[in-house]
Amino acid sequence: MTIPTLKPRILIPEKVSPDGLALLKDRFHVDEKKGLSAEELKTIIGDYEALIVRSETKVTADLLQAAKKLKVVARAGVGVDNVDVKVATSLGIIVVNSPIGNINAAAEHTVALLMSVARNIGEANSSIKAGKWERSRLVGVEAKGKTLAIVGLGKVGLTVARIANGFGMRLLAYDPYASESLAAAASVALLPTLAELLQEADFLTLHTPLIASTKGMIGKAELATMKPTARILNVARGGMIDEDALLAALDDGTIAGAGIDVWTSEPPEAESSATRLIAHPKVVATPHLGASTKEAQENVSIDVCEQVVSILSGELPRSAVNAPIILPEEYRTLQPFVSLVEKMGSLYTQHYSNRVNAQSFRTTFDITYEGALTNLHTTKPLFAGLVKGLLSPITSSDGLNINLVNAELVAKHRGILINEHRSRENVEDKPYSSFITLRARASRSTSHARSDKNISRSTSPSAARTLLSPTTSLTGVDGSTPIGKNDAEDQVIQGFVSGTQPFISRLDRFKGEFVPKGTLLICRNFDSCGKIGFVGSLLGKAGVNIKFMNVAPLHDDVEEAEATNEGGNKADAGNEALMILGVDRPVGDDVVQGLIGPEGVVEASVVTL
Numbered sequence: 001m002t003i004p005t006l007k008p009r010i011l012i013p014e015k016v017s018p019d020g021l022a023l024l025k026d027r028f029h030v031d032e033k034k035g036l037s038a039e040e041l042k043t044i045i046g047d048y049e050a051l052i053v054r055s056e057t058k059v060t061a062d063l064l065q066a067a068k069k070l071k072v073v074a075r076a077g078v079g080v081d082n083v084d085v086k087v088a089t090s091l092g093i094i095v096v097n098s099p100i101g102n103i104n105a106a107a108e109h110t111v112a113l114l115m116s117v118a119r120n121i122g123e124a125n126s127s128i129k130a131g132k133w134e135r136s137r138l139v140g141v142e143a144k145g146k147t148l149a150i151v152g153l154g155k156v157g158l159t160v161a162r163i164a165n166g167f168g169m170r171l172l173a174y175d176p177y178a179s180e181s182l183a184a185a186a187s188v189a190l191l192p193t194l195a196e197l198l199q200e201a202d203f204l205t206l207h208t209p210l211i212a213s214t215k216g217m218i219g220k221a222e223l224a225t226m227k228p229t230a231r232i233l234n235v236a237r238g239g240m241i242d243e244d245a246l247l248a249a250l251d252d253g254t255i256a257g258a259g260i261d262v263w264t265s266e267p268p269e270a271e272s273s274a275t276r277l278i279a280h281p282k283v284v285a286t287p288h289l290g291a292s293t294k295e296a297q298e299n300v301s302i303d304v305c306e307q308v309v310s311i312l313s314g315e316l317p318r319s320a321v322n323a324p325i326i327l328p329e330e331y332r333t334l335q336p337f338v339s340l341v342e343k344m345g346s347l348y349t350q351h352y353s354n355r356v357n358a359q360s361f362r363t364t365f366d367i368t369y370e371g372a373l374t375n376l377h378t379t380k381p382l383f384a385g386l387v388k389g390l391l392s393p394i395t396s397s398d399g400l401n402i403n404l405v406n407a408e409l410v411a412k413h414r415g416i417l418i419n420e421h422r423s424r425e426n427v428e429d430k431p432y433s434s435f436i437t438l439r440a441r442a443s444r445s446t447s448h449a450r451s452d453k454n455i456s457r458s459t460s461p462s463a464a465r466t467l468l469s470p471t472t473s474l475t476g477v478d479g480s481t482p483i484g485k486n487d488a489e490d491q492v493i494q495g496f497v498s499g500t501q502p503f504i505s506r507l508d509r510f511k512g513e514f515v516p517k518g519t520l521l522i523c524r525n526f527d528s529c530g531k532i533g534f535v536g537s538l539l540g541k542a543g544v545n546i547k548f549m550n551v552a553p554l555h556d557d558v559e560e561a562e563a564t565n566e567g568g569n570k571a572d573a574g575n576e577a578l579m580i581l582g583v584d585r586p587v588g589d590d591v592v593q594g595l596i597g598p599e600g601v602v603e604a605s606v607v608t609l
């Protein structure tokens with residue numbers, strides 16, 4: 001009997017170089033299973049945390065939805081057109097690739113095809129092997145002095161350009177997003193339109209990804225504008241050239257030749273235009289070999305396996321296709337704050353919805369980072385932590401995996417609006433370097449225009465993640481929207497980190513200082529004798545032990561605001577306090593209900609953080 005492994009499992013359904021796999025085998029259970037059908041793959045994918053593929057495996061929405069534990073799809077290569085990145089993103093699955101490892105291989109293969117097509121190497125090879133000696137039929141052309149027209153001047157395109165420059169070719173390119181200076185440094189002239197490029201080409205080479213704008217970009221109409229002596233190369237993706245149209249152009253003699261590595265369907269379907277192209281005497285064909293060198297395969301394998309190790313160890317990968325780029329040092333600094341905002345979000349949802357007479361879950365939040373946090377390059381991990389915290393108490397445990405990859409999308413789908421603010425007000429008068437304030441707005445205008453003293457304008461560089469997208473916002477000196485008559489309705493949670501320990505420093509209108517951990521009973525009560533004893537004895541009767549207790553009086557800002565409010569009833573408000581009790585087990589609804597009453601507390605909630 002085999003003993004089941006508890007190590008995370010990695011599935012590799014294609015040939016991936018062993019150099020990278022060696023990095024995985026000690027820590028993970030690695031299954032190399034080649035030749036699986038789509039159905040077989042779908043049946044087993046639920047067991048795996050990571051999937052490593054090349055271009056053959058179709059990572060479809062259907063497969064991803066069946067992959068209950070999958071954290072990462074690693075593409076050992078560049079093109080991710082075989083991966084449904086959109087669905088992976090919505091499921092919180094990170095997609096990584098190896099953007100550099102096989103560039104040189106692809107470029108050299110392009111040049112190999114260029115020379116083969118120029119000198120009829122394919123035909124000559126078949127001819128001589130067939131015992132023929134056909135020198136005059138197989139006269140070629142030289143690359144030197146010819147125009148190489150490059151569509152897509154990215155990594156492969158530029159590498160091809162640099163090699164072709166050594167051949168003495170004239171270099172032109174069409175790429176609306178290319179860098180002028182990089183092009184100039186590689187002696188490439190950028191043309192404004194594809195049409196102009198096509199007319200100039202002696203050799204046309206494609207190096208774009210397969211996306212909507214490049215699918216079928218070279219069809220009958222485009223081929224008709226090219227020189228009849230032109231030759232076409234495709235080491236990018238099948239589907240960018242219309243195979244029927246190319247076949248017809250070669251047959252009609254309106255195009256002189258082609259070197260093709262990639263096909264609309266791989267392997268090409270029998271009796272298709274692709275198979276006719278492969279058999280065509282003017283075509284040099286290869287079976288998607290652009291990246292197939294020993295060196296490239298080592299590179300991409302090590303690159304993606306290292307990233308799989310990072311992701312399965314809870315760290316960020318270096319080349320995520322669908323995750324924001326965050327510097328590792330920054331991520332380490334942010335980690336305790338991510339934990340803090342996650343706790344704040346979870347506390348928010350549980351506290352405000354668990355209370356008797358709870359108001360409905362509010363969906364417009366202001367989160368303000370201040371002090372040292374204002375210097376961050378990104379607040380995306382904090383945003384993701386907040387969304388996760390807000391939703392995890394109301395999402396089933398096997399439900400949505402909310403992380404950096406999908407937090408914005410999830411928030412959008414749930415209709416949650418989060419305005420992020422950075423308050424430049426310094427916190428020197430406070431004992432901690434960075435506060436975070438979460439404020440759920442009572443329904444009122446989103447404009448905070450007012451003329452209170454102590455108001456400063458905060459920078460809101462990441463406000464784009466809100467659907468309201470304010471460019472600036474007004475904040476109080478503590479980084480929160482200032483408290484006033486209408487704001488008494490806002491629900492506020494504030495916290496800070498000391499060392500690596502998150503603390504909550506304000507909840508509702510009360511200032512306290514407690515560690516957001518374990519099960520907490522939160523009671524609002526009139527600050528009079530006997531309340532603590534009453535709560536303690538009721539909990540004791542229910543067999544609940546109190547591990548710690550914190551009494552939180554009214555927050556200074558609230559006292560001040562309520563004192564200055566016309567008609568504010570300071571006597572009532574000032575008389576209230578919050579009691580936070582750390583307890584050793586969940587407290588039942590009946591016990592909570594029993595706490596509420598004239599002898600007991602005004603309001604109570606139980607949260608587990």
Ligand SMILES: NC(=O)C1=CN([C@@H]2O[C@H](COP(=O)(O)OP(=O)(O)OC[C@H]3O[C@@H](n4cnc5c(N)ncnc54)[C@H](O)[C@@H]3O)[C@@H](O)[C@H]2O)C=CC1
Pocket residue numbers: 078079080099102103106151152153154155156157174175176177178207208209210213214235236237261262288289290291292
């Ligand atoms: N045959 C093989 O084995 C290999 C194929 N490839 C393929 O080569 C292609 C290029 O790879 P890289 O150079 O690494 O990508 P890249 O992302 O560095 O470059 C792509 C370039 O295409 C440009 N582009 C995008 N849309 C365009 C449009 N509509 N018109 C003109 N230019 C457009 C972009 O601005 C970019 O400069 C990819 O499709 C990749 O999958 C890459 C490696 C091996």
Ligand SMILES: O=C(O)C(=O)COP(=O)(O)O
Pocket residue numbers: 054055056076077078079080102288289290291292
């Ligand atoms: O990296 C790419 O985009 C490639 O096309 C290479 O594909 P492969 O890994 O050889 O199946």
